[in-house]
Amino acid sequence: MKALAWHGKGSMRCDTVPDPKIEHPRDAIIKVTACAICGSDLHIYDGVIPSMQHGDILGHETMGEVVELGSETKNLRIGDRVVVPFTISCGECFFCRRGFYSGCERTNPDKLKAEKLWGHSPAGLFGYSHLLGGYAGGQAEYLRVPYADVGPIKVPDGLTDEQVLFLSDIFPTGYMAADFCNIQHGDTIAIWGCGPVGQFAIRSAFLLGAGRVIAIDTVPERLAMARETGALTIDFKAEDVYDRIQDLTAGRGADACIDAVGTEADATGSADSLVDRVKVATFMGTDRPHVLRQAIHCCRNFGTVSVVGVYGGFLDKVPMGSAINRGLTFRMAQTPVQHYLPKLMERIQKGEIDPSFVITHRAKLEDGPELYRTFRDKQDGCIKVVMKP
Known part of the structure; x- marks a missing residue:
């Protein structure tokens, strides 16, 4: 065959x-x-x-x-x-x-x-x-x-x-990403990555009652597909993701954040992402968790961070102090x-x-x-x- x-x-x-x-x-x-x-x-x-x-x-x-x-x-x-x-x-x-x-x-x-x-x-x-x-x-x-x-x-x-x-x-994975968020009617859900899993997470969040979905990517076709279903979009190369989400949520942060990117995050120009790339290239690290760091900072107090992007090994500089002091819940799985x-x-x-x-x-x-x-x-x-x- x-x-x-x-x-x-x-x-x-x-x-x-x-x-x-x-x-x-x-x-x-x-x-x-x-x-x-x-x-x-x-x-x-x-x-x-x-x-x-x-x-x-x-x-x-x-x-x-x-x-x-x-x-x-x-x-x-x-x-x-x-x-x-x-x-x-x-x-x-x-x-x-x-x-x-x-x-x-x-x-x-x-x-x-x-x-x-x-x-x-x-x-x-x-x-x-x-x-x-x-x-x-x-x-x-x-x-x-x-x-x-x-x-x-x-x-x-x-x-x-x-x-x-x-x-x-990818449909069950995107749906699980939204399901992990324990969505209450009208919640704001931020989703990093508008690839196939992210697209299903967007639609699943709406199916489960989200009032607003914020979709983050930089590829025009992916952002356009996200907008077709009613999502607001952020091009991370054109504007600061944290500042934009703060503006959209009156400074509170998203009710839940979904990392649908995983280990090979493209965060062109960000200092932490450049360091991640050097670590991976020199075998000092295994993954590039820029999106996970950003999702933690963009999530409201006592919100949920749902991780369905694939990570393989050990993650550096994850802001656990932020997560612990602000009561975040993490959900993740294959x-x-x-x-x-x-x-x-x-x-x-x-x-x-x-x-x-x-x-x-x-x-x-x-x-x-x-x-x-x-x-x-x-x-x-x-x-x-x-x-x-």
Whole structure:
């Protein structure tokens, strides 16, 4: 089969690789009908994520048709259309039973590596390094889905691939970001990053009752998409974010702040961001947390900071004094997708949201390597890429 494989920093190839096979009775094999490039894939592309190996197949936003089933996978049938969560979860352990599927204790065979870095291991993830299981990803013609009796959800008749594909990751992640904010009717929510996850966080905040959303970015196409749904926007290269949010909130600060950017924040010209870049380049640091620092300062007293942007290691100069003295609440996670899937599928069916709004580029799998560059460099108005093998 054809698949997009990583071959070092900045190098993606469309390779011919062996087809996946059933390896466990709870497996399924799906023929991929749609997959996407995620912003967190760009961290791998840029060489930020550790424990990658040449030839690793990327991709964790995937859906398709079931073509083969293990003997213990009874909830699916050959021919079912399914969306596959990026989190691989057993459904039986301490965390899965409590709905914290992304904390699954059983699905990361490389858990000892993760424990050395993070203290404890999260769940295994599709296409996201040998720190998180080394599972082949879904930017391919076929995908093996472990624990298929827990993860994939059937697609109801009448919904297109493009309407449901993003239930695999970015819609639940954006929704969770807003859900973490404990939004009260009329609240002001500030969101850093108007990429795909940020766009879903904007719409989810409105769905959950926000009165006003402030969206922060600098890419014109992203800011325009945010305004289409009613968000106020701040171009961080054109004005001071803190001062603007103070003006908009009469000096109080936003009720909640969402970091939908993560480790590779672009904060051109800010002193702390320049220092972060030097630290990363000289291996003195692992992440660039400019956005997190700013979100903390822009949040009102006793507000919430929701973090869904990906961070990989240790963060410097995070203003914990501000957070502690002003009573901030922090919420963050890799999304327990299975927890959110049913309720979000229902919202799509009811017509409350059509997730396909975020797609700007449609392509074949063979176009993937070039589109990684286009997406990373924010060229051609690229916000979200969908590939159809």
